[in-house]
Amino acid sequence: MAKKKAKPDFSKPKNTREIQELLENTEERVNGAAKKQYEGLPLLVIAGRPNVGKSTLFNRFMQRRLAIVDPTPGVTRDPVEGTAMINGKPVHIVDTGGYKLQRDEGTMEAVLDELVVERSLEMIEKADVILLLLEAGQITGEDEEFIIQLRPHWNKVIAAVNKTEGGKNESVSWNYAQFGFKNLFFISAEHGDNIADLSKCLVSKLDFSNVREITEEEIPIRIALMGKPNTGKSTLSNRLTHSNASIVSDYAGTTRDTVEGGFSYGGKNFIVLDTAGIRRKARVHENVEYYSVNRAIKTLDRCDIVFLMIDAQEGLSEQDKKICSLAFERGRGIIFILNKWDTQEQDKKTFRKTREWINIMFGQMEYAPILPLSALNGTGIKDLLNEAIEIYKQLNHKVETAALNMALKDWLFKYPPPASKTAHFKIRYMTQKSTNPVNFLIFATRPEVVPETYITFLKNRIREDLGFDKIPVQLEMKASRQKWEDRFDS
Numbered sequence: 001m002a003k004k005k006a007k008p009d010f011s012k013p014k015n016t017r018e019i020q021e022l023l024e025n026t027e028e029r030v031n032g033a034a035k036k037q038y039e040g041l042p043l044l045v046i047a048g049r050p051n052v053g054k055s056t057l058f059n060r061f062m063q064r065r066l067a068i069v070d071p072t073p074g075v076t077r078d079p080v081e082g083t084a085m086i087n088g089k090p091v092h093i094v095d096t097g098g099y100k101l102q103r104d105e106g107t108m109e110a111v112l113d114e115l116v117v118e119r120s121l122e123m124i125e126k127a128d129v130i131l132l133l134l135e136a137g138q139i140t141g142e143d144e145e146f147i148i149q150l151r152p153h154w155n156k157v158i159a160a161v162n163k164t165e166g167g168k169n170e171s172v173s174w175n176y177a178q179f180g181f182k183n184l185f186f187i188s189a190e191h192g193d194n195i196a197d198l199s200k201c202l203v204s205k206l207d208f209s210n211v212r213e214i215t216e217e218e219i220p221i222r223i224a225l226m227g228k229p230n231t232g233k234s235t236l237s238n239r240l241t242h243s244n245a246s247i248v249s250d251y252a253g254t255t256r257d258t259v260e261g262g263f264s265y266g267g268k269n270f271i272v273l274d275t276a277g278i279r280r281k282a283r284v285h286e287n288v289e290y291y292s293v294n295r296a297i298k299t300l301d302r303c304d305i306v307f308l309m310i311d312a313q314e315g316l317s318e319q320d321k322k323i324c325s326l327a328f329e330r331g332r333g334i335i336f337i338l339n340k341w342d343t344q345e346q347d348k349k350t351f352r353k354t355r356e357w358i359n360i361m362f363g364q365m366e367y368a369p370i371l372p373l374s375a376l377n378g379t380g381i382k383d384l385l386n387e388a389i390e391i392y393k394q395l396n397h398k399v400e401t402a403a404l405n406m407a408l409k410d411w412l413f414k415y416p417p418p419a420s421k422t423a424h425f426k427i428r429y430m431t432q433k434s435t436n437p438v439n440f441l442i443f444a445t446r447p448e449v450v451p452e453t454y455i456t457f458l459k460n461r462i463r464e465d466l467g468f469d470k471i472p473v474q475l476e477m478k479a480s481r482q483k484w485e486d487r488f489d490s
Helices: 016-026 054-062 108-126 141-156 170-179 195-205 233-241 287-299 318-329 348-361 381-395 401-414 452-465
Strands: 043-047 080-086 089-095 129-135 157-162 184-186 221-227 259-265 268-274 305-311 333-339 370-372 427-434 439-444 474-479
Touching: 043 054, 043 108, 054 080, 054 089, 054 129, 054 157, 080 195, 080 259, 089 195, 108 141, 129 141, 129 195, 141 157, 157 170, 157 195, 170 184, 184 195, 221 233, 221 318, 221 381, 233 259, 233 268, 233 305, 268 381, 305 318, 305 381, 318 333, 333 348, 333 381, 348 370, 370 381, 401 427, 401 452, 452 474
Parallel strands: 043 089, 043 129, 129 157, 157 184, 221 268, 221 305, 305 333, 333 370, 439 474
Antiparallel strands: 080 089, 259 268, 427 439
């Protein structure tokens, strides 16, 4: 007969070592151990005409789907960047937009295609190694034109012919050898054929002498620029990074992928994630735009702080509420940015009314800073970044368990839980479960009957009394029959 599982004995207090182990096990680090980050990385740029598989290859190197993959030509517009381990070495990789010659002249798409080409050529200039991706089969005029463009950088070019899985089209693909490539590989980005040989060659051509792993203090603050299309996200991204990494136009949906850029301010390093604008579902028609919106939402899992861009001329929307809700659920810091504020009446009354309206729409986020800004001319940038540094500090603030429980004891004394025969409970003790997002765990008898109003009260006390007044605080309740003091008795 199987033995019954013994019930935990709450009558015996745990010793100091046991409770310390309990607390250490309770504390969780977001996403596990911190991922290593580097500086001085060599730059690998993936280039080629549209639809040859650049984004698929980029995602393979990254070992996750960062770039949008779709059969529609010209899906990738902005350069998509990331750090990947290739053959055991850290490499900064850029997936560029396709080199496209055939355009419908006089259309907005043609203008954007020209911008994509310019941006791709700019990245090629910066590259340490250029991975030219070609497609198995017939050589096109765009291939030949692009190869001519690469001649000044010939010593940096490594060529790979994609879509040759299982030897398919390999014989005809040897026609690319006529261009005199020093290195020519036949690969399949989708299936992984010969990727190992290609990776070995890439690493052999790159210089890693200046690579350095950065310390925890040097880890950059990751900012996600979010909001409706055409609110000025790309303009702000370019101003912050002092670059033109994000394509700026009046054409809604110009940004499709999440575009990364970096800068420093106030002794801190920043990474900016410029996302696609989130439209109403009814207006999302293309598969490409669906992926863009989905990617923007997933960016919330990669950032520390959200800069929610609001067009001061158009006001708030349901999409803004959706973004806020998603950011709140993930415990991200958020700053409401009233962009194009230079177009509004420059008086305190106008700003006060706008702030009141935001607080009405986002009642649960009254703690979030609201700042006027002009991304175009740069006014308000300093205040914005100072707020971001303060929010990041709060997101990573850790309160000692002893101090927490002293504060908890004081709150319970001054504001005792509501008394009720049907909802009787006792709050025992509290510990901080994690930072960024900031999460606390409170142990109580019958946690299921603790009123939501009292949980809200405790959240507010944590935020206001313990140094978290500009960020969301998550609070979990867990069952316990032991008092805090008893757990340290031997």
